[in-house]
Amino acid sequence: MNRPPADLPERLLAADATDFERRLLRAAGENGPSRTASARMARALGVTAAIGVTTGAVKTLAAGAAVSKAAAGTTVVWPWISAGVVGLVVAGAVVGTRVRHAPPPPPRVTRAVTAPMTPPPAPPPPTSVAPEPAAAIETLPSPPAPARRNHGAAATSELADQIGSIDAARDALAKGADRAALEILRRYQDKYPAGSFRPEATALKVEALVKLGRQSEARALAERFVAEHRGSLLAGRVAALAGLTP
Amino acid sequence: MAAPAERIRPTEVDRVRLERIFNDHHATVWRALCRRGLPPDAAEDATQETFLLAAERLDDIQPESERAFLIGTALRVAHTLGRKVVRWQLDEDMDQRLSSSRDTGDRRADRQLCDLVLSKVDPDLVEVFVLYEIEGLTSPEIAQLLEIPLGSVASRLRRAREQFRAAAARVEKNLQKEGES
Numbered sequence: 001m002n003r004p005p006a007d008l009p010e011r012l013l014a015a016d017a018t019d020f021e022r023r024l025l026r027a028a029g030e031n032g033p034s035r036t037a038s039a040r041m042a043r044a045l046g047v048t049a050a051i052g053v054t055t056g057a058v059k060t061l062a063a064g065a066a067v068s069k070a071a072a073g074t075t076v077v078w079p080w081i082s083a084g085v086v087g088l089v090v091a092g093a094v095v096g097t098r099v100r101h102a103p104p105p106p107p108r109v110t111r112a113v114t115a116p117m118t119p120p121p122a123p124p125p126p127t128s129v130a131p132e133p134a135a136a137i138e139t140l141p142s143p144p145a146p147a148r149r150n151h152g153a154a155a156t157s158e159l160a161d162q163i164g165s166i167d168a169a170r171d172a173l174a175k176g177a178d179r180a181a182l183e184i185l186r187r188y189q190d191k192y193p194a195g196s197f198r199p200e201a202t203a204l205k206v207e208a209l210v211k212l213g214r215q216s217e218a219r220a221l222a223e224r225f226v227a228e229h230r231g232s233l234l235a236g237r238v239a240a241l242a243g244l245t246p
Numbered sequence: 247m248a249a250p251a252e253r254i255r256p257t258e259v260d261r262v263r264l265e266r267i268f269n270d271h272h273a274t275v276w277r278a279l280c281r282r283g284l285p286p287d288a289a290e291d292a293t294q295e296t297f298l299l300a301a302e303r304l305d306d307i308q309p310e311s312e313r314a315f316l317i318g319t320a321l322r323v324a325h326t327l328g329r330k331v332v333r334w335q336l337d338e339d340m341d342q343r344l345s346s347s348r349d350t351g352d353r354r355a356d357r358q359l360c361d362l363v364l365s366k367v368d369p370d371l372v373e374v375f376v377l378y379e380i381e382g383l384t385s386p387e388i389a390q391l392l393e394i395p396l397g398s399v400a401s402r403l404r405r406a407r408e409q410f411r412a413a414a415a416r417v418e419k420n421l422q423k424e425g426e427s
């Protein structure tokens with residue numbers, strides 16, 4: 001016979017937990033993802049993370065503004081998902097993140113994910129980059145309305161700038177502005193030689209080169225990329241784009 | 247040349263709502279996954295997956311069921327990652343965790359200890375314990391998302407609590423011994 005909810009005991013924290021038990025339960029209950037992780041996840045969804053801090057204050061960050069882990073190979077995640085997951089640049093970015101974080105998962109069943117769908121919130125367009133070709137720039141979605149504070153303004157601004165560049169390149173590619181995409185990526189790589197999104201920039205560059213018919217350049221770049229990122233899904237995508245054999 | 251990704255044309259969804267539920271619940275989802283035994287990075291991936299799934303079904307999720315839906319989805323995602331692997335990872339570095347957790351004022355160490363203790367609770371019971379004791383879900387919510395009767399929630403919770411307390415007592419005793427040695 002089912003017990004009514006009232007039959008559940010009081011929660012341990014409200015009842016007779018020992019001090020040690022309280023410590024553990026409280027610590028577990030207070031735990032949460034880092035602001036960086038929250039921003040990454042929000043970015044993947046195309047939403048803005050309003051991240052609470054332990055003081056109770058709320059800091060609103062542009063989603064994805066803090067993505068330091070990307071420096072270790074985490075991919076920027078597009079705000080929409082492609083049909084056909086593995087090996088596609090768009091979805092590959094999402095899955096690539098998972099691969100970086102976890103042991104190689106079993107092959108995923110391809111499924112279409114309809115994602116958040118209005119243009120994603122993007123950080124402000126790069127402030128110190130010269131104007132991009134209109135085809136690329138105009139596709140950049142406007143940053144979300146939420147107020148941004150000046151916490152870690154420098155780092156946030158730089159990351160936002162990087163994200164904006166990658167987004168602009170991606171959007172240019174989507175619009176068929178392949179040369180513009182290449183130019184954006186060149187500027188990105190010049191400006192951020194150790195940027196957090198180098199892998200994504202290189203992958204996009206390979207895609208742009210392929211689309212422009214510059215196969216040999218694409219292939220050479222892809223070979224280097226695959227050698228440096230062997231095993232990642234992004235590498236798989238790059239190899240496929242450049243026609244490299246597995 | 248490989249064909250470019252065939253993108254699904256973005257459809258209009260309530261991004262505002264998605265953003266709200268993300269901000270309201272993503273920490274809870276992430277935490278539940280961590281307590282389920284996933285390392286933080288894997289929990290992040292699983293959280294992301296959970297919200298992607300939620301985005302697909304946003305129109306089907308009742309506002310009052312958002313949290314239950316998300317946690318239930320997250321647990322299913324976690325299941326796909328393999329319970330045995332997760333728990334094996336917990337057990338493997340148990341000694342290290344124990345040793346590194348002597349600083350009793352360290353929240354992170356406490357969380358690790360909590361994970362350690364939870365790893366000693368029967369996997370079939372631990373979810374109820376986490377959802378009730380840590381996440382504060384109600385028994386109907388737990389029953390709904392785990393698809394078990396209310397009575398099972400109560401019985402699992404009782405047994406889980408016994409195991410948790412026994413494991414916590416052992417860990418505490420071990421810590422005290424280490425502190426004395």
